Amino acid sequence: ATMPPLLAAIANAGRHGVLVKSAVVMERLGTTTRVAFDKTGTLTRGVPRVAEIHPLPGYAEHDVLRLAAGAEHPSEHPLGAAVVRAARERGLSPTAADDFEARPGRGVTARVGDRLVEVGSPGALLPPGRTDGAFVDARTVADDLAGSGWTAVVVLVDDRPAGILGITDQLRADARDAVAAVTDLTGHQPVLLTGDNPYAARHLADQIGIDDVRAGLLPDGKVAAVRAYERAGDRVTVVGDGINDAPALAAAHTGIAMGGAGSDLTLQTADAVVVRDELTAVPAAMALSRRARRVVV
Ligand code: ADP
Numbered sequence: 001a002t003m004p005p006l007l008a009a010i011a012n013a014g015r016h017g018v019l020v021k022s023a024v025v026m027e028r029l030g031t032t033t034r035v036a037f038d039k040t041g042t043l044t045r046g047v048p049r050v051a052e053i054h055p056l057p058g059y060a061e062h063d064v065l066r067l068a069a070g071a072e073h074p075s076e077h078p079l080g081a082a083v084v085r086a087a088r089e090r091g092l093s094p095t096a097a098d099d100f101e102a103r104p105g106r107g108v109t110a111r112v113g114d115r116l117v118e119v120g121s122p123g124a125l126l127p128p129g130r131t132d133g134a135f136v137d138a139r140t141v142a143d144d145l146a147g148s149g150w151t152a153v154v155v156l157v158d159d160r161p162a163g164i165l166g167i168t169d170q171l172r173a174d175a176r177d178a179v180a181a182v183t184d185l186t187g188h189q190p191v192l193l194t195g196d197n198p199y200a201a202r203h204l205a206d207q208i209g210i211d212d213v214r215a216g217l218l219p220d221g222k223v224a225a226v227r228a229y230e231r232a233g234d235r236v237t238v239v240g241d242g243i244n245d246a247p248a249l250a251a252a253h254t255g256i257a258m259g260g261a262g263s264d265l266t267l268q269t270a271d272a273v274v275v276r277d278e279l280t281a282v283p284a285a286m287a288l289s290r291r292a293r294r295v296v297v
């Protein structure tokens with residue numbers, strides 16, 4: 001017997017580096033009208049680098065990095081891994097942390113020695129209500145880094161800003177091609193959904209041909225954005241890598257996880273997983289679905 005077209009398409013998608021979990025998903029992929037990409041770890045390589053450390057008064061660069069790396073040590077997030085790498089490169093061995101807690105889309109909290117350390121987004125850690133000096137200084141540095149298209153990460157020690165890290169990440173080599181292919185297939189430009197700041201998001205989107213950017217989104221904000229597109233008649237495929245993307249992957253018509261450094265929860269939640277480190281595997285799988293559907297119907 002010849003293989004049913006959708007099963008043949010699943011096998012073919014596998015050869016292109018996409019693990020599609022069922023025939024239903026294989027069929028659905030090709031009906032996508034809009035693709036939503038996450039930024040960090042999806043459109044970018046997910047190997048960010050701490051390029052600058054800005055300590056605030058009372059702290060030296062290595063204090064900021066050592067405390068931040070201690071808190072990030074158990075983190076699954078690419079930014080956490082970058083902080084730990086930066087500390088190691090400078091010969092600092094992070095102190096073990098207790099009471100570690102990850103807050104998706106915001107950052108992490110942990111006890112490092114006798115200090116309470118929080119590492120995360122300016123939005124989460126520098127609320128507008130805090131107007132004392134260190135908070136104002138921290139906000140100025142963070143805005144400045146964001147303005148250059150960088151990701152700013154704030155380090156709070158015992159509820160006081162201790163420093164700001166400036167983090168850069170590289171665009172995936174095939175991000176632009178993937179955006180073009182997706183636009184071609186769906187008839188719509190993809191959108192960018194990110195928890196990062198709007199400047200870093202815009203900076204990246206401009207390089208790859210994405211106009212529609214939603215930044216500063218918490219996990220629920222990504223879900224709300226997906227639902228809004230679907231209410232307007234779109235069938236949305238979300239592509240993401242982090243725990244912060246899991247709710248949006250579940251809410252979408254189809255959810256695709258980037259396999260590389262993707263979190264376990266995200267890989268489980270997704271309908272399909274990109275197991276090769278190539279973003280163009282996403283439009284390739286959508287095209288295979290289209291072809292199989294033409295044979296089926
Ligand atoms: P994206 O949607 O682009 O993948 P996330 O939602 O994972 O980004 O993170 C959004 C923002 O929250 C980051 O830009 C960063 O400022 C902060 N953040 C999240 N997790 C961490 C972490 N482990 N360490 C430091 N900052 C973090």
Ligand code: MG
Nearest residue numbers: 038040041242
């Ligand atoms: Mg991500």
